[in-house]
Amino acid sequence: GDSSSSSNNDSTPAETTPAAPTVEIPPVEDLTGTDTSAIPGLEDGVLTVGMECAYAPYNWTQMDDSNGAVPISNVPGAYANGYDVMIAQRICETYGWELEIVSSAWDSLCPAVQSGTMDANIAGQSMTADRMNEVDMAGPYYYATIVVLTTKDSQYANAASIADLAGGTCTSQSGTIWYDSCLPQIENTNLLAPADSAPAMIMQLQTGAVDYVCTDMPTALAAVAKDDNLVILNFSGTDGDFQFATEEERAENVNIGISVQKGNTQLADAIDTVLSALNEEQFNALMDQAISIQPEI
Amino acid sequence: MDKFVKLGQDMVLLWSKYKVMYWAGIWNTLKLAFLATLIGCFIGLLCGVLNTIPYTKKDPLPKRFLLKLLRIIIRIYVEVFRGTPMVLQSVFIYYGLPYFSNNALRFDNIFAAALLIVAINTGAYMAESVRGGIISIDPGQTEGAKAIGMTHFQTMVNVIMPQALRNIMPQIGNNYIINVKDTSVMFIIGFTEFFAQHRYIVGVNNMYFPSATIEMIGYLTLTLIASLILRLVEKLMDGSDSYELAQGDQLVMAAGTYSHPDRGTPFDEVNREYTGEEKRNRIRIGLKNRNGSTRGGR
Amino acid sequence: MDKFVKLGQDMVLLWSKYKVMYWAGIWNTLKLAFLATLIGCFIGLLCGVLNTIPYTKKDPLPKRFLLKLLRIIIRIYVEVFRGTPMVLQSVFIYYGLPYFSNNALRFDNIFAAALLIVAINTGAYMAESVRGGIISIDPGQTEGAKAIGMTHFQTMVNVIMPQALRNIMPQIGNNYIINVKDTSVMFIIGFTEFFAQHRYIVGVNNMYFPSATIEMIGYLTLTLIASLILRLVEKLMDGSDSYELAQGDQLVMAAGTYSHPDRGTPFDEVNREYTGEEKRNRIRIGLKNRNGSTRGGR
């Protein structure tokens, strides 16, 4: 059950600095009484969650358990934290499950749930129809605005619409809507080959290999938090924003979900139950919280 | 079972939708791996030749110094490029150079950058392989060449390298195959080869296993073909196990050009035969030996 | 210039915060690469021995069939594992096995899975290197061993492999170094080694170049140490270029055990010397030869 399908159209212009969490986050519901042992993967009461642990602010690795970080089961001495971890904890607390976080490469997340090695991936994956042919997805657990990230000294730093970005050198991550359908909407771009990962993309921007990159708001915010030489260009709500054929197509790429094994509707439903208690503002507040606890270095 | 059926169906689906991308990836992989291996072999051979220039205590100091320096440089080259991950090298060369030089140095062509990086890496590995190959050649071969006045380079080019090369052919195969696969890290600088296509396609639709199977088959085909060609080259290098005894007239002709005192002297039996001194019903001229492999037997 | 200063400062910062993670990564890399290379070498040598079991047309059909089969199996093993990317193999083995077998087959231990995968890959490469090594040994060595009645395995173990091994030492070094770096793809099954730590750290703070520089230094250190050790091993394998002439008494003692008719016959000059027949002021017993390298000279 996807509760909120609220559009981004009415959202306020870009917030370049994380606002203080004024939004009230509802307390965790107590469903520990429900019998979940019939859910595939949870016979043992442990929710095994896969994520990269290298995709701030959704998930990252830190050296201690501060701010409620969870040990990474396959990396002794390392702890995972971030928005995904916070969501995962919320889900587990609700049902009284134990949380096991496994770090793995982005590429392997899908086969890992397909094979049952992991019960769910909470890794900032967007809920495209193509992807959902292979796995079932719960959520959304976040609505990620598409933004452009550039440098302060760039000629594009003051762009007010995608039309102002014309003629720039740019890139984005491989296999994303950002690369495949957003950037091509800008005229006369020198679209370079897609980047390997988010850090690699940021690095290309920092080294001047590209003028700007296209990504989602959290990633951009996290990057700005680390490098104050970067600026976010958020056109959402304006006429100068990236266009999509349909509102469904936009939603597909903006909705971030949790993948589970194909056919494991019980788990998906159980997760959706937890997520439905939160609305978009509360998601944003949680995300702000995550960004604020991201380690300095 | 049905999982395999689904796998097959999905593969057909993927292939029909993305075959242009897969083919483009294969072509890029092949181009880069082949050229890089070729250049790498050349670098490796060059290092092998330069590294083995002999010097003795009697040589003048500058020469000894230069040769020592050369060896040290080659050693550093080999250790540094072999010893660090190609991904990081790529990042430093492609992104780091302009960054740290404030844009004074910049590669404009991704393929050229990728080729450079893969080739110098292959060269570093090949240098070691060539060293092994040279070690395995009987020192008598070098002495034989030196004794007829060949310089170090002539010895290497004409005598040692052809033999060393034959011994390291399996190694060259290994290197090519490693390159076919390792070019995938060039994705970091935006070179889209076969594996990058897989990542892209899976990123779009999460069909990991079908795409991975297509990749496996593609890579296997690429490497198998290379393997077969290399084995063939090895066979060719071994030369035919047969040889033809030279014909009498051919020799008479050649011999006729000179008139040396011993002409026609019965040096040995075969000689005797072709000069016609003895005629037996058993003709042993122009024989072919198609068997008797001395090498493959082990 | 300040960019370099900043790079240095950032490196210090990163190292002081994350050194535990970096060290853990180094340790995992080292462990996996070393064990996998060791097992891989063993597999490669085994393939080399099995692949060269000779058979002739006169051998019974079943034996010939089995040996042919063995060679085909080894060939398939080598081509398949060499010819496909290790990442994909890992995914198929670690995630694909449970997926396609409906959980009947599953690895519980990531390290064991990683070790298995890297080792069989190294084995496939080593099998080819060993093949090259065997080719490079003079067939006369095999014949010498066979002529005193050694079986194929005895010949291989005592005569051919020790020599082939020496020739492919540079290759073993290559393979170890490749493993040190290629274990990084084991991140796909969640094995966290040195490179994975780089990803974690960069994932949190985007400090790409400082972390990459630390990685470069780390990898270079790992491989340089290995390189040095291997060169040392090579030197040891070459044996000392010197030998001691056996002492007279030692021989008298040995000879004394038997009483053969020719005892004391002056076979050659040195012999004559130690039996004391001639006493010259020039003592040539117990000599040491520290020079005259026949190999390194080239």
Added chain:
Amino acid sequence: MSENILEIRHLGKSFGTHEVLRDIDFTVKRGDVISIIGASGSGKSTLLRCVNLLETPSSGQILYHGTDVAGRGVNAPEYRSHVGMVFQSFNLFNNMSVLKNCMVGQMKVLKRSKEEARQQALKYLEKVGMAPYINAKPRQISGGQKQRVAIARALAMDPEVLLFDEPTSALDPEMVGEVLNVMQALAQEGMTMLVVTHEMAFARDVSSQVVFMHQGVICEQGTPAQVFGDPQQRETKEFLARFRGVE
């Protein structure tokens, strides 16, 4: 002592269509010393290599105590351990010291103890005057020294038959004399030997049988007295002409 150890029957060997041996036929009895003489390239080495199964004969039989070792299902290593061979090119094991060269076969094939193998090796190394060099590697010794080690290695295996391929080619006359003395002593002890040699004096004085090869066939065969004293074939006469001239 007329037991047949080896019977070579219609042995032929071709490399491809290059017929190197044709219809070779002779018998080796216990205690025989058979000298094989002939021109360079006449197939002498190939014959010895066939007898030791290092080359697979193209046709014919090699009967060892009556069983055909060139046929199917033969345990070649077992057979070879009874038939020693000294190669024209020595083929010493490059990775072993002189002593180890002479010990390894005894230990691995004959399963002798290390000490026993050592004593045996030293005994023969001393016989050929190479005892002082036991620690040297093959690449560190001279041609003649290698040849002597090769002889010691073969002898140390206590073979039933010994095949020598030009065992004195790299030796000076003095050493030739010594090695031939060793062989003569072996012959007197009843060792059976097949010797490819260019030392006509040895062939004449020591061997019980002389085989003269010419273009891959046995051209003449008989006691030394017959072959040297009264050769029947024109080729034999020609071949021996020079030797007899020196004599």
Added chain:
Amino acid sequence: MSENILEIRHLGKSFGTHEVLRDIDFTVKRGDVISIIGASGSGKSTLLRCVNLLETPSSGQILYHGTDVAGRGVNAPEYRSHVGMVFQSFNLFNNMSVLKNCMVGQMKVLKRSKEEARQQALKYLEKVGMAPYINAKPRQISGGQKQRVAIARALAMDPEVLLFDEPTSALDPEMVGEVLNVMQALAQEGMTMLVVTHEMAFARDVSSQVVFMHQGVICEQGTPAQVFGDPQQRETKEFLARFRGVE
């Protein structure tokens, strides 16, 4: 014709502390045929290798037309192209056919045309009776055949001096005769030669000078008549005893 081509002065060679040659001193004049005889291991091969700079002498001088080639700044390849060598172990190039073996040096070092090199190679291969085997690889020919190719290879370079290390060791008496004839012919044509040999007959009949080596020193040196007819040293007498016995 008394021009000094080579003067060996106080030549010494040690492998580590193993002194293999000591104070070797002799002169080679144009047209000389110097036979070096001596027991196995006495340093003959090492001496030849030093003369050809394949080993670096530990001490002493090698004067070639008066300039010290063992010293600094010598163009060794250039020198070696005038000084041919036939190795005890042949050292034919394994990757080339017999013909190519004899051509490559001429083409690369002497820069002769392919055709010229071929004619020259064929001429000498025929002289040693190896012309029919021009297409064979070294591994396909017999020991004696290899030796003959090695001789042809050296001759084809038209060297000023030729160093032979036991050039007839692998040959049968008939072939020995032929090769010695070739060498004798060369000697008559004025070729200068240094020959390590076990063929006392050759040393006595062909050489202009005989050097007898013993334990790394020149024990006796003189014309064949002096050394063979009236040896002064006990070692020489002992060494020659066997040869003279045969004689």
